[in-house]
Amino acid sequence: MSGVPHKQVFAFQEGHAQMLHLLGGKGANLAEMVRLGLPVPPGFTVTTEACRDFYEQGGQTTEELRGQIAAALKRLELEKGQVFGDSCNPLLVSVRSGSVTSMPGMMDTVLNLGLNDATVEGLANHTHNARFAYDCYRRFIQMYGNVVLNIEGFHFERLLHELKQQEGTELDQAITVEGWQRLIASYKACILQKTGRVFPQDVNEQLYLAVEAVFRSWHNPRAQIYRKVHQIPDHQGTAVNIQSMVFGNMGDDSGTGVIFSRNPSNGENVLFGEYLVNAQGEDVVAGVRTPMPIAALENEMPAVYNHLYSVAKQLERHYKDMQDIEFTVENGKLYLLQTRSGKRNAQAAMKIAVDLVSEGSISKEDSLRRIEVSHLDQLLHRGMDESKITQVLATGLPASPGAATGQVVFDADTAVEWNRMGKRVILARQETTPEDIHGMIASEGVLTSRGGMTSHAAVVARGMGTPCICGCEGIQFMEKEKAMQIAGHVLKEGDWVTLDGTTGRVIEGSIPLREAEMTPELTQMLEWADEIRTLQVYTNADNPKDAETARRFGAEGIGLCRTEHMFFAPERLPVVQQMILADNIGERNRALTQLLPMQQADFEGIFRNMDGLPVTIRLLDPPLHEFLPNIEELLRQLSQLNGEDPETPAKKKELQVLIRKVRLLHETNPMLGQRGCRLGIVYPEIYDMQIEAIFLAADTCMAEGIDVRPELMVPLVGHAAELQLIRGRIEEIAKRILGAEKSKVLAYKVGTMIEVPRAALTAKQIVQYADFFSFGTNDLTQMTFGYSRDDAEGKFLTRYLDQKLLPQNPFQVLDTDGVGQLIEMAVAGGRTVKPSLKTGICGEHGGDKASILFCQRTGLNYVSCSPFRVPLARIAAAQAQLEVKAAEERTPAAVL
Numbered sequence: 001m002s003g004v005p006h007k008q009v010f011a012f013q014e015g016h017a018q019m020l021h022l023l024g025g026k027g028a029n030l031a032e033m034v035r036l037g038l039p040v041p042p043g044f045t046v047t048t049e050a051c052r053d054f055y056e057q058g059g060q061t062t063e064e065l066r067g068q069i070a071a072a073l074k075r076l077e078l079e080k081g082q083v084f085g086d087s088c089n090p091l092l093v094s095v096r097s098g099s100v101t102s103m104p105g106m107m108d109t110v111l112n113l114g115l116n117d118a119t120v121e122g123l124a125n126h127t128h129n130a131r132f133a134y135d136c137y138r139r140f141i142q143m144y145g146n147v148v149l150n151i152e153g154f155h156f157e158r159l160l161h162e163l164k165q166q167e168g169t170e171l172d173q174a175i176t177v178e179g180w181q182r183l184i185a186s187y188k189a190c191i192l193q194k195t196g197r198v199f200p201q202d203v204n205e206q207l208y209l210a211v212e213a214v215f216r217s218w219h220n221p222r223a224q225i226y227r228k229v230h231q232i233p234d235h236q237g238t239a240v241n242i243q244s245m246v247f248g249n250m251g252d253d254s255g256t257g258v259i260f261s262r263n264p265s266n267g268e269n270v271l272f273g274e275y276l277v278n279a280q281g282e283d284v285v286a287g288v289r290t291p292m293p294i295a296a297l298e299n300e301m302p303a304v305y306n307h308l309y310s311v312a313k314q315l316e317r318h319y320k321d322m323q324d325i326e327f328t329v330e331n332g333k334l335y336l337l338q339t340r341s342g343k344r345n346a347q348a349a350m351k352i353a354v355d356l357v358s359e360g361s362i363s364k365e366d367s368l369r370r371i372e373v374s375h376l377d378q379l380l381h382r383g384m385d386e387s388k389i390t391q392v393l394a395t396g397l398p399a400s401p402g403a404a405t406g407q408v409v410f411d412a413d414t415a416v417e418w419n420r421m422g423k424r425v426i427l428a429r430q431e432t433t434p435e436d437i438h439g440m441i442a443s444e445g446v447l448t449s450r451g452g453m454t455s456h457a458a459v460v461a462r463g464m465g466t467p468c469i470c471g472c473e474g475i476q477f478m479e480k481e482k483a484m485q486i487a488g489h490v491l492k493e494g495d496w497v498t499l500d501g502t503t504g505r506v507i508e509g510s511i512p513l514r515e516a517e518m519t520p521e522l523t524q525m526l527e528w529a530d531e532i533r534t535l536q537v538y539t540n541a542d543n544p545k546d547a548e549t550a551r552r553f554g555a556e557g558i559g560l561c562r563t564e565h566m567f568f569a570p571e572r573l574p575v576v577q578q579m580i581l582a583d584n585i586g587e588r589n590r591a592l593t594q595l596l597p598m599q600q601a602d603f604e605g606i607f608r609n610m611d612g613l614p615v616t617i618r619l620l621d622p623p624l625h626e627f628l629p630n631i632e633e634l635l636r637q638l639s640q641l642n643g644e645d646p647e648t649p650a651k652k653k654e655l656q657v658l659i660r661k662v663r664l665l666h667e668t669n670p671m672l673g674q675r676g677c678r679l680g681i682v683y684p685e686i687y688d689m690q691i692e693a694i695f696l697a698a699d700t701c702m703a704e705g706i707d708v709r710p711e712l713m714v715p716l717v718g719h720a721a722e723l724q725l726i727r728g729r730i731e732e733i734a735k736r737i738l739g740a741e742k743s744k745v746l747a748y749k750v751g752t753m754i755e756v757p758r759a760a761l762t763a764k765q766i767v768q769y770a771d772f773f774s775f776g777t778n779d780l781t782q783m784t785f786g787y788s789r790d791d792a793e794g795k796f797l798t799r800y801l802d803q804k805l806l807p808q809n810p811f812q813v814l815d816t817d818g819v820g821q822l823i824e825m826a827v828a829g830g831r832t833v834k835p836s837l838k839t840g841i842c843g844e845h846g847g848d849k850a851s852i853l854f855c856q857r858t859g860l861n862y863v864s865c866s867p868f869r870v871p872l873a874r875i876a877a878a879q880a881q882l883e884v885k886a887a888e889e890r891t892p893a894a895v896l
């Protein structure tokens with residue numbers, strides 16, 4: 001360690017927005033607001049570095065840090081003209097967490113710190129408001145008891161509830177001084193009983209322990225889950241902000257609230273938010289009382305409203321983005337307590353980004369960079385079939401749009417458990433707290449009976465893009481019965497309910513959901529993305545309908561058409577089974593002759609829909625036994641045959657033959673067994689039929705004047721000889737069906753899926769027979785890791801991720817270090833032989849943002865993803881291009 005102590009405490013006036021990593025988001029933005037001359041209660045920030053130090057020291061603050069805090073506190077006392085712990089005019093502070101990446105509500109904050117039995121008297125005298133002073137003190141003891149002393153909140157809630165019953169009121173504001181004093185006494189008794197120690201009266205002890213508790217809250221379970229979901233690194237740590245208090249609970253000319261500079265649900269350019277009169281900080285977010293819409297403040301306190309409005313606009317201009325702002329009004333004077341880029345849903349994000357471009361605030365490139373592509377997914381999957389709505393049970397606040405349907409559950413753990421069993425659930429609660437986060441993640445939608453548009457449930461659900469209805473006051477929960485009552489109806493746990501987060505309607509039963517339309521803003525954004533991106537976006541489509549949808553979403557071709565999906569259709573499966581079970585070639589060919597026109601018709605449909613665009617068709621891939629009946633089921637049927645029935649002996653024989661064949665085809669390890677081109681080589685007639693169907697379809701479509709561009713893809717090639725053989729068959733059949741002339745006109749391609757590591761390693765040989773490489777990253781990941789996906793995800797992979805042995809699920813996010821290296825090698829190898837070799841990716845990774853960036857870097861020509869992810873991939877491809885360009889500008893290409 002160096003001898004010079006690091007500066008680990010910064011007064012707000014010493015910081016600025018760029019110091020995000022050191023000061024955390026909250027601290028950096030408080031400092032920035034001070035720089036802008038906005039009314040921010042003074043304070044200082046303890047850096048994230050101090051937090052990391054704290055963990056390195058085994059959970060202890062250093063003397064050095066305490067010294068720096070004490071010095072900063074001294075300066076704060078001078079600035080405020082108050083003294084910390086003084087019994088006449090005490091300085092009170094909040095101790096607030098604030099990490100680099102905003103994690104709303106995930107960590108802890110303590111307000112009114114510095115109160116004790118003596119200073120509370122001072123506060124009462126100084127403000128001439130004893131009721132207020134004791135209100136602050138009871139809030140402080142509760143938060144301190146909860147955050148620092150780890151006493152569960154419900155103990156305090158229960159005591160508060162008892163007090164309200166004694167006082168005969170529901171409302172905090174109606175409690176008298178004496179009431180609060182009695183509550184304080186019982187809070188203290190509770191703390192003594194739970195911790196064996198009296199509530200600390202030493203204000204310095206209060207402060208240091210609170211700082212440590214905030215550091216520690218970085219590792220609380222809900223913060224950990226949140227980081228995992230949002231892929232926030234664990235090592236960042238949190239800063240701590242110590243800020244002089246302002247009081248929204250001083251009376252009716254005081255209050256507190258949260259606003260957004262635009263509507264975070266639909267992006268409309270109007271002030272949006274809520275406030276509560278005579279309330280403190282957490283009251284709005286906690287959903288204790290249902291707050292007032294911000295528009296009401298314009299009548300109640302016009303001067304404050306106007307001031308707030310102009311500040312919101314100023315901050316938005318300054319940060320060039322929609323802001324989420326916390327404010328408090330103390331005796332008619334406005335104070336700002338936080339600003340940050342506001343969380344918004346996909347629809348709002350799109351509108352705000354497009355509006356900011358047309359307002360001249362940001363460039364097209366900036367607007368594209370800002371789109372959180374993972375949210376677009378939800379934008380493209382919502383709405384419901386209005387005609388199927390039978391009964392609207394109640395209407396609450398439309399807190400996060402989109403429709404969701406599921407079985408109702410009343411606690412987060414059940415939501416998680418049911419979700420694991422494959423059920424779709426709706427989490428219904430009075431209000432949510434950060435402890436419910438895992439349940440919210442597991443739910444299709446969230447419903448609360450209390451709290452407003454900025455309550456915890458609303459903010460978190462919007463962030464996750466989960467439909468949510470808040471403050472649905474018509475609901476009564478019946479805890480014991482595990483049920484809720486709405487408008488005279490009783491819904492028990494497991495009953496179906498549908499939420500419309502866009503309008504706030506709670507609907508009985510399960511209503512079919514409908515995919516959403518493209519908004520004009522999304523269309524605009526996609527046009528900009530298309531101008532910028534160089535990576536093409538194809539789609540995976542197995543049938544004409546998907547092809548059409550994908551084309552509507554802007555797909556520029558089909559990167560993967562899986563022919564086996566056509567085999568599974570119920571009317572076809574029996575023929576497929578006949579083909580597989582055939583005793584001889586003759587029988588097999590009879591079945592294949594029946595299948596051929598069906599396949600041909602599918603391909604014709606797809607070619608028509610993809611007129612002028614490439615269609616990559618993969619020849620049959622899965623092992624044959626996947627198409628056969630289940631062996632246990634056959635054995636069961638056999639055991640149940642009735643001895644009396646005259647037909648039994650014949651049936652028995654039939655079943656036994658079937659069982660023998662299914663057993664014969666059974667493989668110990670089908671993933672590595674007779675599948676892909678191996679199957680096509682052992683049963684050439686199967687591939688021949690498919691190839692014929694493709695060229696017959698092409699011929700028909702060409703005659704209709706359609707521009708057909710088939711690309712035949714051979715799966716699971718691991719050796720050049722395999723591809724050489726099958727390519728030969730393809731060329732022969734093409735010539736036979738089209739004749740020499742037309743087979744030249746039809747610019748078809750033959751290529752392979754690179755999904756066996758050996759194929760990547762021997763790309764230079766394989767490419768001799770390939771016009772294109774398509775990386776089948778699902779199998780390539782399985783085979784590179786040696787994991788079978790189903791076994792991995794069902795068993796050890798979760799453990800690996802929990803223990804952080806792997807940073808991510810490699811089936812979701814491409815493993816660039818391992819699998820990626822094989823891809824790079826194959827691209828390079830292929831292009832040394834054929835410089836303009838077409839390359840693409842068609843695994844599920846094709847729709848993942850990070851994987852798309854990798855494809856851009858590696859110089860692939862296209863990514864292929866499911867139809868609904870096409871818009872997302874178009875934007876991610878533009879983002880990738882912008883990022884690669886920016887990186888190149890930072891480091892000019894090395895001179896060779």
Ligand code: ADP
Pocket residue numbers: 041093094095096097104105106107108109111243244245246247248280281282285326327328337338
């Ligand atoms: P979170 O990150 O959970 O929002 P905050 O640290 O922002 O936690 O604080 C919680 C609440 O307390 C917010 O409503 C905030 O505005 C309020 N608050 C924090 N510090 C002060 C303060 N010094 N004076 C008044 N209210 C405060």
Ligand code: MG
Pocket residue numbers: 326338
């Ligand atoms: Mg806050």
Ligand code: MG
Pocket residue numbers: 621715716755776779
């Ligand atoms: Mg494969």
